[in-house]
Amino acid sequence: MTGSSDGTGREPILKVRHLKRYFGSSKGLGGRSSASALRAVDDVSFDVMAGETLAVVGESGSGKTTLGRVIVRADRATDGEVWLKLADGTSLDLTKLEGRRLRAVRPNMHMVFQDPYSALEPRMTVQDIVMEPIIYNRLARGADALERARAALEMVGLQDRHMQLYPHAFSGGQRQRIGIARSLVCNPRLIVCDEAVSALDVSIQAQVLNLLQDMQGNLGLSYVFIAHNLAVVRHIAHRVAVMYVGKLVELSSTEQLFSRPRHPYTEALLSAIPEPDPDRKSARKVLRGETANPANPPSGCHFHPRCPYATDRCAAEVPALREVRPGQLAACHYAEDLNLQGV
């Protein structure tokens, strides 16, 4: 069960299979048993197609940032596979690569971070910040590298006169553009955007979202777009993966997910968001309690203590992620029976 069908027949560029990342497991020092390990990412599988934006949503502590970090090998997987398809058509499992071979595939993937204030080195000029990945990956040197940096900055709407400045001279939105230029400069195939617009004001957020969409259109990029703002996700994503305490609970095309969610947690998330429309007074379903502790998750379906539809079965049996209808997977025993509200 992988959720590879997006209906367009495009090729997957990223295949994530049974990916796990446990913290504090017995493998390392300290010798804590794996039973007490914090399962930040727990058996997650999905595909991302070429030119597609897959959003990963969930509350804090759901494991979405860890997932993104493992995909770009900023962190190691405990188990599982991450297959990235390269430009020459070959696929490599990133979790098995080390040293020089890992370094050789690094230009293919990049990450854009949440906080544009702490993500840029304050003592480097914009030009050096954007050139650094080229130099590190030995893709070009000297004037060539500079020219590529200039081209990348131009793509995100910054000019020559900005290149010698330091990050403090820029606003939040401009800094996020610099971060995006840095991620684009090696011509990656995949960009992981970790809450890339969350720290920005609404007007600036719209600028950056438009830029990301333009870049995707021009360069055929694929995005893994990690976010908690579902309105933003609806705008930019083709498909959405919903995470709860380390597990995927729903994976669906954006339209299907928003019109007819199949997991009660997705329904609750959609219902919780206030819309800037005073005429939309929906019956809000406020969830009880808080996100489960990933170090000690509830039995069965992790969501059952907060779920308004939970039965005894939910506390006992872990629901599998399965196809409920074409293009929509959900991990709920009653996905077919419940009539859940979209927006």
Place this chain on the structure above:
Amino acid sequence: MNSSLTVKNLRTYFFVDEGIVKAVDGVDLTVGEAETVGVIGESGCGKSVMARSLLRLVVPPGEIVDGSAVLRRKDGSQVDIFSAPPSAEMLREIRGNEMSMVFQEPMTAFSPVHTVGFQISEMVAAHSRMSRKENREYVIDLLRRVGISNPAQRYDEYTYQLSGGMRQRAMIAMAISCSPKIIIADEPTTALDVTIQAQILDLMKELQRQNNMALVYITHDLGLVAENVDRVYVMYLGRVVEVGATRDIFVNPLHPYTQKLLQAVPRLAERQERLAAIEGTVPSALNPPAQCPFFSRCDKAMPGTCDRAIPALTTQAGREVRCFLYSQEQEATNDWQF
């Protein structure tokens, strides 16, 4: 309508080496009894400085240079908060007791080295004459009212032992502990997950009803405002640019900034092909020129008019708006001398 708080012509400036940052520059604000008011705007528009000014929490180089804020106290008397000297006993009586504040980040607003219960009890003790035992019982009951489970145990815990949602609940418990008439909530849910945000907003609404409080939400979240407040103040660069009933503002915004802001938000209910971004950024409030604050980013700007003077806030179709498209009236020149 009986107003709980009437602010007139509030100006809070920051005197820095480079000049004067006019963070809040002539804001009028009225909060009716038990009314919910929203103040929206992007970062740098002065909304947080305004909130802090109301409780006289602005510290140098910031200074309230002009204006009045008349608060109707619990005993019915009226008092101008801005007229008192900074150390006045009257301000201590007001803070927490008549008007209190909920801050954005409860982790930094609470002391990390005192228990949550101690900090709330301290405030209750400052404004009442309960015995220590009564005080403790009262605070434990408050914690229960804001939905904290096992409140007797939580009373003796430190903030790091509480989750973000629990900390914000404790902060709200502190804010309501002396039954104030007004609560100013500065981005009360920004640091929280959406499901927790919904819980907290419901809680605030419930407490407002029980205590007959007025609520002022300071936020950049347009959705929060649309669903929770009666009247909206839209701020830009230290000034109020539009005021009106929530529905009027959202259905038929008049000021170009309000219009653009609403278009820039991605919607849950429908999918736009492309968002209407507002080009550029909020200009600096350092020595701002005498022109419409939105001039540099406005696509309806009229050169020769909008860059010559600051439009006045005038009444248009049941609300107030600050724009030369609707009225040629100019703001009276600010004769405040430095």
